[in-house]
Amino acid sequence: MADPAYRRRRVVHTEWLVILAGALLTGATMLWNITASPDTQYDEVVYTRAAQQVAQGWHLTWTNSPMFVHPPLSFLAQAAWLRLLGLGSAPLGDAIVAARVLTAGVTVFAVLLLGLIAAYLAPVAGRRRGLLLVGIVVALAATDPVLLRYGRLALIEPLALVVALLTLCLAIWLRRERALIYVPVVGLASGLTLLTKEVTVFLLFTPVLHAVLGREWRRAAIVLGGFLWGLGLWLLFPLWSVALGLTSDFVDIKFATVQRLLGLLQITGWNRPGVSFLAAIGDQFGQYAASYVVLACGGIALVWLLTRAVTGASRWLLAWLLTSYAFGAYTVLLGTLNEQFFVYILPAAIVGSVLAGDAAIARLAAGRRPAGRRFPKALAGAVAITAVTVAVLGSSLGGWVRLYASDNDGVFTLADTVRSRFPSCAALAVTGDPDKYAYLLPGHPVAAFATGQGAQSHGLHLFVLSDKDVAAGYGNATKELTTWVRARGTLLATFTSATYQGLQLWETPLDPYDPLADVEPLPGGVFVGTDTARCGGFPVLDGPGGDFATAWRALGGKAVLGAPMSASWTAAGTSYQVFTGAVLTLDANGRAAALPVVPDLARTDPAGYRAAGLPPVSGARALTDPAIAAAYRQEPMNALLGDPAGPATPMPDGRVRQAFAGGVLERAADSDRVRLAPIGRLALDAGLVRPDREAADRVAAPPLPSDLGPPQPTTVQPFVISLLAGLALYTGLPVVLIELARLGYRRPDRRWPS
Amino acid sequence: MRDAPLPDTPALGAVAPLGRRRVLARAGLLLGLLVLAMLVRATGVLHPDPGPDALPPLPAAAKVVPGLLRAGAPTETDLVLLRDTFAVRGVVVIGAASVEEQAVVPALGMRLLQLDVAEGAAPTAAQVQQLDAFVRSVRAEGPGVVFMHDASGTGPVVVAAAMEQLVAGRPLPEVLAGLSAAELDGLSAAQLQALRDAARAAPAAGSSVSNSTEATR
Numbered sequence: 029m030a031d032p033a034y035r036r037r038r039v040v041h042t043e044w045l046v047i048l049a050g051a052l053l054t055g056a057t058m059l060w061n062i063t064a065s066p067d068t069q070y071d072e073v074v075y076t077r078a079a080q081q082v083a084q085g086w087h088l089t090w091t092n093s094p095m096f097v098h099p100p101l102s103f104l105a106q107a108a109w110l111r112l113l114g115l116g117s118a119p120l121g122d123a124i125v126a127a128r129v130l131t132a133g134v135t136v137f138a139v140l141l142l143g144l145i146a147a148y149l150a151p152v153a154g155r156r157r158g159l160l161l162v163g164i165v166v167a168l169a170a171t172d173p174v175l176l177r178y179g180r181l182a183l184i185e186p187l188a189l190v191v192a193l194l195t196l197c198l199a200i201w202l203r204r205e206r207a208l209i210y211v212p213v214v215g216l217a218s219g220l221t222l223l224t225k226e227v228t229v230f231l232l233f234t235p236v237l238h239a240v241l242g243r244e245w246r247r248a249a250i251v252l253g254g255f256l257w258g259l260g261l262w263l264l265f266p267l268w269s270v271a272l273g274l275t276s277d278f279v280d281i282k283f284a285t286v287q288r289l290l291g292l293l294q295i296t297g298w299n300r301p302g303v304s305f306l307a308a309i310g311d312q313f314g315q316y317a318a319s320y321v322v323l324a325c326g327g328i329a330l331v332w333l334l335t336r337a338v339t340g341a342s343r344w345l346l347a348w349l350l351t352s353y354a355f356g357a358y359t360v361l362l363g364t365l366n367e368q369f370f371v372y373i374l375p376a377a378i379v380g381s382v383l384a385g386d387a388a389i390a391r392l393a394a395g396r397r398p399a400g401r402r403f404p405k406a407l408a409g410a411v412a413i414t415a416v417t418v419a420v421l422g423s424s425l426g427g428w429v430r431l432y433a434s435d436n437d438g439v440f441t442l443a444d445t446v447r448s449r450f451p452s453c454a455a456l457a458v459t460g461d462p463d464k465y466a467y468l469l470p471g472h473p474v475a476a477f478a479t480g481q482g483a484q485s486h487g488l489h490l491f492v493l494s495d496k497d498v499a500a501g502y503g504n505a506t507k508e509l510t511t512w513v514r515a516r517g518t519l520l521a522t523f524t525s526a527t528y529q530g531l532q533l534w535e536t537p538l539d540p541y542d543p544l545a546d547v548e549p550l551p552g553g554v555f556v557g558t559d560t561a562r563c564g565g566f567p568v569l570d571g572p573g574g575d576f577a578t579a580w581r582a583l584g585g586k587a588v589l590g591a592p593m594s595a596s597w598t599a600a601g602t603s604y605q606v607f608t609g610a611v612l613t614l615d616a617n618g619r620a621a622a623l624p625v626v627p628d629l630a631r632t633d634p635a636g637y638r639a640a641g642l643p644p645v646s647g648a649r650a651l652t653d654p655a656i657a658a659a660y661r662q663e664p665m666n667a668l669l670g671d672p673a674g675p676a677t678p679m680p681d682g683r684v685r686q687a688f689a690g691g692v693l694e695r696a697a698d699s700d701r702v703r704l705a706p707i708g709r710l711a712l713d714a715g716l717v718r719p720d721r722e723a724a725d726r727v728a729a730p731p732l733p734s735d736l737g738p739p740q741p742t743t744v745q746p747f748v749i750s751l752l753a754g755l756a757l758y759t760g761l762p763v764v765l766i767e768l769a770r771l772g773y774r775r776p777d778r779r780w781p782s
Numbered sequence: 783m784r785d786a787p788l789p790d791t792p793a794l795g796a797v798a799p800l801g802r803r804r805v806l807a808r809a810g811l812l813l814g815l816l817v818l819a820m821l822v823r824a825t826g827v828l829h830p831d832p833g834p835d836a837l838p839p840l841p842a843a844a845k846v847v848p849g850l851l852r853a854g855a856p857t858e859t860d861l862v863l864l865r866d867t868f869a870v871r872g873v874v875v876i877g878a879a880s881v882e883e884q885a886v887v888p889a890l891g892m893r894l895l896q897l898d899v900a901e902g903a904a905p906t907a908a909q910v911q912q913l914d915a916f917v918r919s920v921r922a923e924g925p926g927v928v929f930m931h932d933a934s935g936t937g938p939v940v941v942a943a944a945m946e947q948l949v950a951g952r953p954l955p956e957v958l959a960g961l962s963a964a965e966l967d968g969l970s971a972a973q974l975q976a977l978r979d980a981a982r983a984a985p986a987a988g989s990s991v992s993n994s995t996e997a998t999r
Binding site: 149150151152153154157158161290291292294301331333334335336337338339340341342345357358361362383386387389390391393394477478479480481482484485486504506508512543544545547548549 | 789790791792793794795796797798799800805808809812816819820822823828829858859861862880881882884885886888889890891
């Protein structure tokens with residue numbers, strides 16, 4: 029017989045081995061290739077940005093308003109982590125990867141905690157069976173597609189899950205402790221959970237429900253006290269808004285959050301109008317099949333436990349499944365159905381599935397045992413349940429290899445490409461949310477538009493397209509946008525991204541004559557962009573140098589005269605501005621004319637003139653083309669252009685052109701729309717006009733329209749100070765109370781003898 | 783090797799079955815809650831249908847006559863919403879349309895009409911006729927609504943809308959009574975005079991939108 033001390037040591041070693049194996053497995057599935065998969069998303073980018081802002085200067089924001097949607101604790105944790113690594117002001121991409129390491133590491137702990145809870149809930153299992161069940165729970169959690177999806181991202185979920193599970197663990201562990209111990213400990217954990225993410229509140233009700241299910245009203249009062257004690261700590265969050273003087277903003281945001289949770293307001297998730305939950309489930313089936321199976325098994329476990337008289341561990345499991353599935357059912361049927369909410373439901377589903385599977389095998393084994401037979405039903409049941417478990421694990425691991433072992437970093441790669449190929453001022457129009465690109469590409473203006481024409485009207489010609497964004501209704505982009513861009517533009521690059529089902533970078537051409545593109549209003553005129561990156565252009569203004577904006581508009585604006593090629597300048601009493609189609613001059617009386625540069629161009633650089641496809645300046649000068657003649661005779665075009673300098677001539681490119689002193693009128697062969705052919709660049713290159721330096725230099729484009737409100741105070745320091753004080757109170761007060769209680773016990777009885 | 787017997791007690795501990803009545807009661811409660819939730823979802827109690835009289839979420843939004851709405855200037859996203867949720871098929875800009883709007887409205891498959899009316903002025907009779915013809919033309923193409931706006935929703939679009947109501951046969955006092963105090967205060971003397979003139983001329987013009995829109999009431 030083995031030495032009992034040796035056996036105890038072996039038991040301890042085996043348990044540590046299971047913990048180590050669980051940590052290694054979860055660490056591998058969560059951290060492997062974390063720099064390149066999954067592709068980043070809006071929440072991850074802006075949350076990490078907010079954490080960096082906190083690390084740099086205590087500002088909890090990524091806009092110019094404080095972050096009130098979620099509590100500050102997870103951001104503070106991420107900020108501390110980034111500060112520790114010296115990445116507080118690192119490029120955002122690096123900070124995101126570092127933050128992912130923190131959250132993935134935290135997820136490892138969450139999975140181990142889940143194993144611990146499973147061990148708590150299997151008190152009759154015995155050592156080997158208990159370790160086996162814990163191992164299965166950990167393996168299922170470590171490979172679960174939903175937990176992997178969100179455990180590998182720098183989001184709030186991993187941090188919220190770990191504190192929620194810790195709270196549950198403590199509640200189970202201290203289930204028999206008196207209020208003086210239970211309330212401060214579980215209350216503190218509950219408070220920290222609520223300060224990480226409020227939606228976990230349903231999990232915090234598990235101990236209350238456990239007591240209610242057992243009709244232990246006194247216990248229910250104690251655990252409710254623990255919850256309320258935690259709620260008290262959460263009040264530091266609204267207190268922060270009071271300290272910032274933004275209470276009404278906080279109330280508005282929280283009111284909207286509650287409305288969203290209740291489903292009264294649907295702005296995100298699969299219950300939005302026009303988004304089909306079933307279609308979304310179908311679309312995601314390939315990725316989340318294993319999670320769906322586990323959720324279904326957890327549901328079966330819940331129904332099974334509802335038909336049983338539950339006590340002890342089974343009552344805890346029932347309470348946990350009830351709170352989790354009640355939240356899940358409400359969310360699916362009525363509330364805001366965000367995919368990441370399943371992170372909070374799956375732990376109960378996994379533990380419930382495993383323990384219900386174990387109970388099913390036990391039930392079959394406890395059935396009738398015909399003499400001489402080896403429990404065929406039980407064995408068959410065990411084989412079936414093992415087969416389901418293996419299938420779920422196999423599907424999960426297959427999905428892991430497919431999604432996380434290969435690169436899935438389209439957004440990061442696209443950002444690198446934009447940085448390397450375009451100037452830092454290059455502007456992008458994107459499908460989906462623009463902020464993730466904007467923060468990854470500091471300096472680059474990024475905006476979301478519903479239509480390609482809308483984007484181009486503001487001078488944006490570089491488009492990032494994701495069909496998934498459009499189909500799922502993320503961002504403003506419509507189907508018309510992607511169709512239009514692909515019909516007109518050039519595909520510059522494609523980027524592998526399983527998350528976005530591929531990303532594409534497109535460029536649409538610049539048309540200097542398009543009146544509905546590249547024009548931004550300015551006081552006294554407009555700014556016209558002159559490149560596809562929206563890096564610069566020239567203003568056309570009414571001002572001291574002359575009313576060029578008025579003259580330009582009167583002559584037909586961009587559609588006729590084209591885009592400006594310089595700003596205006598004044599020399600010898602005359603003001604000039606070069607446009608694509610003419611060099612416009614304004615005399616001291618404001619009379620507009622086109623500088624008669626066409627004959628000079630033909631004379632000084634005949635080869636260049638011909639190469640530009642411009643018509644002859646000799647021969648008959650009659651107005652033989654009716655459309656050109658009509659356009660020329662229209663006021664003020666004839667006064668502007670001067671006399672004809674040559675005949676109307678069909679050119680090899682299919683256009684008909686006629687030269688005048690100040691410009692060349694042209695029309696397409698099949699159109700009566702007449703405009704001034706491009707001669708501005710030739711005139712500049714030939715030195716026929718020399719804008720002064722200020723007029724020749726392009727100016728930066730005006731900022732894109734923004735919906736940012738006025739700046740608000742965003743410092744999170746008041747919250748941190750109050751949190752430290754709160755923590756001191758929450759840990760110190762119970763100690764004082766316990767000591768007082770002890771003193772009370774020791775106090776001699778001073779009552780008078782009766 | 784000896785067979786290791788499978789455990790016959792759940793790891794959770796013994797879980798005895800409940801009595802039939804309690805099981806039925808719990809199943810009934812669970813089913814009842816699920817059915818209730820599905821009924822709430824199916825009936826749309828949480829998201830009541832705004833109905834045909836719903837107005838777009840834009841500043842100073844108002845219904846002018848059936849098939850014609852007015853408000854302040856929409857953004858590009860608003861234009862998508864107007865098209866997809868309010869069945870807007872035509873947009874009338876009272877004043878200067880932005881370049882973006884000129885580009886976006888046709889891109890979204892809607893028609894655009896610009897009426898050059900200065901701030902503080904009223905549309906001319908010809909412009910009202912143009913507006914009227916546009917509304918009729920859009921609505922003749924199929925079911926849909928025309929959306930009319932100026933920069934703020936409280937400028938000349940109020941006068942243009944009032945004129946449309948006069949053309950539709952409503953008396954001037956009723957039209958003015960339909961305006962808010964702020965809108966009334968915002969009317970210039972020239973605009974009020976234009977409305978009086980339009981009211982006098984209205985019976986002669988009252989055959990256009992009024993006929994087409996009354997039919998849809």
